[in-house]
Amino acid sequence: METIQVGSEQIESSRFRWITFSSPEAVVDDGQDVIQGLSQTQKTLPCRYFYDDRGSELFEQITDLPEYYPTRTEQAILEKYAVEIAQLTGGCELVELGSGSSRKTRLLLEAYNQLNHQLHYCPIDVSAGILKATAIALLRQYPRLKLSGLAGTYQQALAQLPPTELENRMLIFLGSTLGNLNDEECNTFLTQIQQALQPGEFFLLGVDLQKAIAVIEAAYNDAQGVTAEFNLNILRHLNHRFQGNFALDQFAHHAFYNPVEHQIEMHLRSLKRQTVVLKTLDYQVVLDTGETIRTEISRKFHLPTLIDSLKTHALQPLHIWTDPQGWFGLLLCQRQCTSGECP
Template sequence: MDLLLNPNTNATPETESGTKPAFNTEFADDVKAGFAGSPKTLSSKYFYDGAGSKLFQQIMELPEYYPTRTEFSILKKQKAEIINFFNPSDFFHLVELGSGDGLKTKILLRQLLQAKARFEYIPVDISGDAINQLQSALSSELPDLKTVGFTGDYFKALHWLKRNKPGRKVVLFLGSNIGNFEDNGDLKFLQEIRKYLSPQDKILVGFDLQKDPRVIRQAYDDASGVTAAFNLNLLKRMNRELGANFEPEQFEHFTDYDPIAGVVKSYLVSKRNQTVTFSYLNHTVSFKAWEPIHTENSHKYSVDMIKELGRKSGFETEQLFTDEQHYFADVLFRVV
C-alpha cells in the first residue's frame, strides 16, 4: 500500500473526466499471467490509476497509517543534519527516483537553498504529468532552484545522468517503496542502482521498521475501510480498462502481518465460486470460493537487516535518521 511508482510500467491513469484510458497492453498481459498462476497474483503497481491515487491520498491521512506522516516528521525535524551529510558546499546532483508531487522532498530542497548548497535537483518519474506539475510548482515556490526533470524508467534516467551529468550524486528513494518488491527484489534494485554510482555518491532510502505487529496490521486494514476500497479498486480498474465483469461486492479485502518474515501480505478473496469474463481480451478466469488474489507484499526491516542489505548492495550505512518511536527510518548509504 506504499506509493510505488514502478519504473518499468507504462500504466496510463484514468483521466480526470472519467473517460476510458488508452488500452494498456502491459496491464492486460500481467493480468493474464498473474491469474494463470497459483496463487493468483496482481502487481501492486496497478493500484494507482486516477481513482486509486485519490484513495491513497485518503489513506495517508488516516490515523492508522503512520508511514507517510512519520517520514515527514523525520525530514522536518532533522533536515539540517540530513543535508550536512550531503556535503552541500561541493556541487552535486540531487536525483529523486519516483518524485511524485515532491511534498516531502521540498523540505530538503528548502533547507539546501537556505544553506546556499551548490546542487541541481533532478526529479525522475514515469509520469510526464507528475514531472510537469512538480516543475511548475517548484518554479513558483522555489524560483532559485535549479532543476531538470526526467520522465521514464529509473535506470534509463541513471544511465542518462551518468553520461550527461558527470559529477557527484545524491539519490533519494523516499517513502517505504523499497519494501514493496518481491523476495530479494530490494537487493536487486539497490545493486542495479549501485552500477550507475561512483565512490563519492550517496543514496537516502526510506525503510518502514519492524514494530508492534498490531500497529503494522492496522495501518494496512483501517477501521473505516479506505484501504479495502483501495484494494477493491483493482477490480473496478480491470472492469474499466479490460472490459471485465467483476462484482467487487463478491470479493473482500484481507491483510495480515507475519512478524517472523517481517512482511505484510494483502489479498482480495473471492466469496463464492465465480467466473469473470474479460471482454476486451476474449478471456475468462474462474475463482473458487475463498480463493485469494495476492495483491501486495510490504516488507518491514530491522536495523541489522538494513545494514546487511546495504552491504550486499555495495553500500556502507553512513547514518540512520529515525523518529522517537523508531517506526520509520531514512537511511543514508555511501558507495564503497
C-alpha cells in the first residue's frame, strides 16, 4: 500500500490530495483589492484578509462565545437534520466553501458514514493552516474518507473543481458566510454555484436571519473582546503580507447594525490622523481622526427574498430548516435544468 506523509501521519496516498491554486493566486493575491478598498471614500478591506493562522484561531474562539449565537444555532439544526439531508441527497461528494475547522460538517460526515454512503470530502479555504490541520484530523477519524484539500479562494476553487469520482455532488456554504458578500457579489457568487453544479446536484446553504437588533449587535461586540482582536488582526495580517506599518493600538473596533441594509458592519476607527504605508504594494494611505475602514459586512437575510434569488440562479430550495426561534436557516437546494440544458 502506497502511503504519503501528511503532517506526522502516514496516509494511504489514494485517500488524500492537496491542491493549491498557485498561479491564479498570483493574479488575485497581488494586493490590488487592498489598494482598491483603501482608496474609496468609505475605506474597506476584503474580509478574507482576516484569515491567516491567527485569524482562523480567533474565529474558532468567537464561535464558542456566549454572545455568538450563529454557530451553535446552525449546529443544533444540523444535529437534528443531518441524517435527513444525507437521506435526501443519497451518496454524494461534499464540497465545502470556507470550511475552516469543518466543525459542523463533521455532523454531515457522521450522517453519510452512518448511512454507509461513500465519504468524499473536498474542503476549500483560503487559510491553508487550518485547512491542513483539519484534513489530517478528519482522515485520522474516518478511515473510509477520501479528502481533497483545496487551498484558495471560492472563485479559484469553483472555476477549477476537480472532477468528482461519485455520481453526485453537494456544495456546502455554512456559517452565513454568504452574508459577507454585498448584493452584487452575492449574485456573482450564486452564478458561480449554478455553473459549478450539474442539474440534479445539491447546494446546502446556512444563513443568519433578521431578528432583534440587540441580539445581533451583542454577537459582534462580545464582552471578552475576542471579536475586537479578530477585527484588528486584519491589520496585523496586512502588515505581515505587504510589509505594512499599521499600528494596531491606533485603531478601535466598532460594530453596529445598519437597519437600512439589514447588515452588521464591522469597522476599525482610526484614533488619530495617520499615514499608513504598505511597502510591497508601493502604496500609502492617510486616515483622519475618527475615520473608519469597513472590514466586514454580515447581512441578515429575509428568507422569501433569498429564496427568490436562489431560484433565479436555478437553485430550487427542496427543504428549509430553522431553529425554534427562527434565528438561522439551513436550505437544501437542488440545481434545476435551465432551458436547453436537459432533454
